[in-house]
Amino acid sequence: MSLEIWISLLGGFCTIGIFTFLWRENAFYRMLEHFFIGIAVGYGPVLVTKEFLWPKVLAPLLGLNRVVFPDGSYEEPYNYWYLLFALALLFGSLYYFIFSRRLSWLAKIVIGFSIGATAGLGFRGWFAEMIPQFSSSMKPLVVFEEGKAIDWITSLGNIAFVFTLVSVMTYFFFSFKSESKMVKGLSSSGRWMMMICFGAFFGSTVMGRMALLVERVQFLLGDWWSAVRVVVG
Amino acid sequence: MRQWWIYLIVFAGLAIPIILKLSVPSGRLHSAEKLFEVVESLPAEPGKIAIVAMDFTPNTVAENEAQTRVIVEHLFRRRIPVVLFSLLPLADTFLKGVPEEIIGRLAKESPTEKWEYGKDWVNLGFQYGSTLFLQSLGKTDDLPGLFGRDTFGSEVATMPIFKGIKNLRNVSFAAEFSGSMVIDSYIQFLQRAGYVPKLGFGPTSVITPEAYVYLDSGQLSGLLEGIPGAAWYSQLLQKKYPNRIKEETEITNTALGVAQLLILLLVVIANVKDFISYRRRTA
Numbered sequence: 156m157s158l159e160i161w162i163s164l165l166g167g168f169c170t171i172g173i174f175t176f177l178w179r180e181n182a183f184y185r186m187l188e189h190f191f192i193g194i195a196v197g198y199g200p201v202l203v204t205k206e207f208l209w210p211k212v213l214a215p216l217l218g219l220n221r222v223v224f225p226d227g228s229y230e231e232p233y234n235y236w237y238l239l240f241a242l243a244l245l246f247g248s249l250y251y252f253i254f255s256r257r258l259s260w261l262a263k264i265v266i267g268f269s270i271g272a273t274a275g276l277g278f279r280g281w282f283a284e285m286i287p288q289f290s291s292s293m294k295p296l297v298v299f300e301e302g303k304a305i306d307w308i309t310s311l312g313n314i315a316f317v318f319t320l321v322s323v324m325t326y327f328f329f330s331f332k333s334e335s336k337m338v339k340g341l342s343s344s345g346r347w348m349m350m351i352c353f354g355a356f357f358g359s360t361v362m363g364r365m366a367l368l369v370e371r372v373q374f375l376l377g378d379w380w381s382a383v384r385v386v387v388g
Numbered sequence: 389m390r391q392w393w394i395y396l397i398v399f400a401g402l403a404i405p406i407i408l409k410l411s412v413p414s415g416r417l418h419s420a421e422k423l424f425e426v427v428e429s430l431p432a433e434p435g436k437i438a439i440v441a442m443d444f445t446p447n448t449v450a451e452n453e454a455q456t457r458v459i460v461e462h463l464f465r466r467r468i469p470v471v472l473f474s475l476l477p478l479a480d481t482f483l484k485g486v487p488e489e490i491i492g493r494l495a496k497e498s499p500t501e502k503w504e505y506g507k508d509w510v511n512l513g514f515q516y517g518s519t520l521f522l523q524s525l526g527k528t529d530d531l532p533g534l535f536g537r538d539t540f541g542s543e544v545a546t547m548p549i550f551k552g553i554k555n556l557r558n559v560s561f562a563a564e565f566s567g568s569m570v571i572d573s574y575i576q577f578l579q580r581a582g583y584v585p586k587l588g589f590g591p592t593s594v595i596t597p598e599a600y601v602y603l604d605s606g607q608l609s610g611l612l613e614g615i616p617g618a619a620w621y622s623q624l625l626q627k628k629y630p631n632r633i634k635e636e637t638e639i640t641n642t643a644l645g646v647a648q649l650l651i652l653l654l655v656v657i658a659n660v661k662d663f664i665s666y667r668r669r670t671a
Contacts, residue, residue: 177395195478202477207516210537276519280576284607291605355597359614363451363594365402365647366615369640370450372402 160382167379170371216240292320319348394654401650402643411638412645414619419603423588423610424624427462430560430586435552437469438561439525439585441574442486445478448567448592453482454618454637455590456565461490462625464503468561469549471535473512475521475570483511483539493633506547513539518570522577529555556580565590569598575607590617615641 172187214220215237222230246265253262294313298306325338326345333339404410430438440460444452463470464487472483491503503509512535515521528534531553532545544550552558556578562585564574571589578585586609591599593614602608612618619641626632 177391199477202480202514203516206477206480206514206539210541211516276523276577280519280573283576283579284572287605287607288601352597356594359593359596361651362614362644362648363592365398365644365651366450366593366640367447368398369402369406369615369643369647372399372643373406373636373640376403376406 156385160385163378163382164386167375167382170375170379212240212244216244292316318344323348397650397654398647401647405639405643405646409639411642414616414623414638414641417613417617417620419600419611419613420617420620421610421624422603423459423612424462424621426586426588426609427459427466427468427561428628430463430466430468432467435558436560437471437549437553437558438463438563439471439473439559441562441564441566442472442474442479442482443476443564443566443568443570444474444482445476445567449482450640451592451614451618452565452567452590453486454615454640455612455621456482456486456563457490457635458612458618458621458625458637459563459565459588459590460486460509461494462621463561464490464494464508465625465629467508469507470509471512471549472509473515473535475515475518477514480514480539483513487511493635497631497633506542507549510544510547510549511539512544519573519577522573526556526577526580531555531558556585557583559585561586561588563588563590567592567595569595571599571602571608575602588612615644 169187169190172183173191175181176184210220215234218229218233218237221233224230246268249261250265251262252258252260294316296310296314296317298309298313300306322341322345324345325341326343326349328342430436440456440463442452442456460470460472470487472487474480474483487509494501494503505511515535517524524534525531532547532550535544538544538547557580562574562578564571564587566589569591571587571591574587578587587607588610589599589602589608590612591614596611596613599608599611603611612621615637619637622635622637626634
C-alpha cells in the first residue's frame with residue numbers, strides 16, 4: 156500500500172475520532188485533541204526555523220548561503236554587514252530574561268521596543284485604512300443618472316447607509332445625556348440596525364461552520380472511503 | 389437522542405449532493421463579478437506580476453482553497469505571472485498543492501500549452517514578519533532581493549518571472565485569502581507613494597460582513613464571499629472558457645446550500661412545535 160493510502164486512513168481515523176465528541180466527551184477524543192495541539196505547536200517552530208531563521212538570518216550571518224566551488228573557494232566574499240544580524244539576534248534574545256526575577260528588566264527593553272514599533276505601524280496604518288472610509292461615508296443622498304433623472308436604487312441605498320451610520324453613531328454617543336425624542340429614536344434605530352448586522356454575522360457563521368464540515372465530509376466520502384476500499388479489497 | 393437525528397439529517401444533506409455529484413447554478417454575486425472583471429482587465433505584459441497570499445491554515449481550507457483555486461486559475465489562463473506566498477507557516481502544503489492541481493487540470497484541457505515554474509509562477513513559501521514584511525513590500529526597490537530565495541531554496545533574482553521587476557509598481561494585482569481580517573494589514577501597508585495595486589480578498593463566510601466596508605470604500609477591488617463567491621467565479625470562468633474542466637466548487641456550494649436549507653427548516657419546525665406545545669400548556 157502506498158503512503159497516500161496510509162495518510163488517508165490515518166486522516167479518516169482522526170476525523171471520526173474527533174467527531175465522537177458528538178456522542179459525548181470521551182478519552183479517545185481527548186487523546187486526538189492533544190495530538191492535534193501537539194502537532195500544531197511543534198510544526199510551527201520547526202517551520203519558522205526552516206523557512207526563516209536559518210535561510211534568512213543564520214545562514215547569511217555564518218556565511219553559509221554562499222556557493223562553494225570544488226577547490227573550497229567561495230563564489231563571493233563574506234558580506235560583513237551580515238554581522239549586524241547578530242546584534243538583532245542578541246537584542247531579541249533579551250526577551251528570555253523574562254524568566255529571571257533579577258534581570259527581567261532587560262526583557263522589558265525588548266517588549267518596549269516591540270510596543271513602540273507596533274504603535275508606530277498602527278498609527279500609520281490607521282490613517283491609510285480609515286481616511287478612505289471617512290471619505291466614502293460622505294455619500295450624496297440623491298444621485299442623478301447621466302440623463303439628469305434620479306437614480307432611485309443608488310439614492311435609496313445611500314439614504315439607508317447614511318441613516319444606519321448616523322443612528323449607530325448616536326447609539327454609541329454617551330458624552331451627554333439627552334431626553335430628546337429624536338435622539339432616543341435614532342439611538343433605538345441604531346440598536347435595531349446592529350441587531351440586523353449581528354444576524355447577518357450569525358448567518359455567515361453558520362455557513363462558515365457548514366463549510367468546515369463539508370470539507371471533512373468530502374474527504375471521508377472521497378479519499379478515505381477509497382483507501383478503505385483498497386484495504387478491504 | 390433528538391440531537392442525533394439533527395446530526396444525521398445535516399450529514400445526509402451534505403453527503404447526498406457530494407455522492408451524486410449534484411450541482412445547481414449558484415446565485416449571482418456582484419462582488420465576485422467585480423473581481424472577475426478586475427482580473428480580466430489586468431495587463432498581461434512583461435514587467436507586471438500578481439501576488440497571491442494564501443494566509444490560511446487547514447481549519448479554513450474548505451473555503452479559502454476553493455477561492456484561491458479560481459483566482460490562480462484565472463491568472464494562469466491570462467498568462468499573468470503569479471507570486472505565491474503566505475504569512476502563516478501552516479499554509480506550506482497548500483502553496484505547493486494548489487498551483488500543481490490547477491496546472492494538471494489546465495494541461496489536460498490544452499496539452500500543447502505549458503506553465504513553467506520560475507517563469508509563470510513561483511512559490512516563496514512562508515514569509516516571516518507579517519506587517520513588517522508587507523511594509524517592506526511597499527517600500528523596497530529590490531523585490532527579488534527582499535524575497536531572497538523561494539521555498540525550495542533557489543535564488544529568485546535569477547528566475548525569468550522577476551525579470552524587470554523592481555518594486556510594488558510592478559505588481560498590478562494582489563489577492564489575499566484568509567480566515568481572519570489580515571486584509572487590514574494589506575490595505576494599510578501594501579502601497580507606495582501614489583500607487584496602490586488592485587486588491588482582491590477571499591474571506592471565509594464568518595468574516596465576510598466585516599470585509600464589505602472595504603469594498604464599499606473602494607479599498608478592495610473585489611470580494612469572494614466564502615464558497616458561494618468561489619462557485620460564482622467558477623461559473624464565470626466556465627462561461628469565458630467553455631472547454632474548462634469542471635472542478636468541485638459548485639458541488640460543494642450545492643451541498644452547502646442544501647445543508648443551510650435543512651437548518652432553516654429545522655429551526656422553523658422546532659419553533660412551530662414549541663409554539664404548539666406552549667399554546668397547549670396555556671390553554
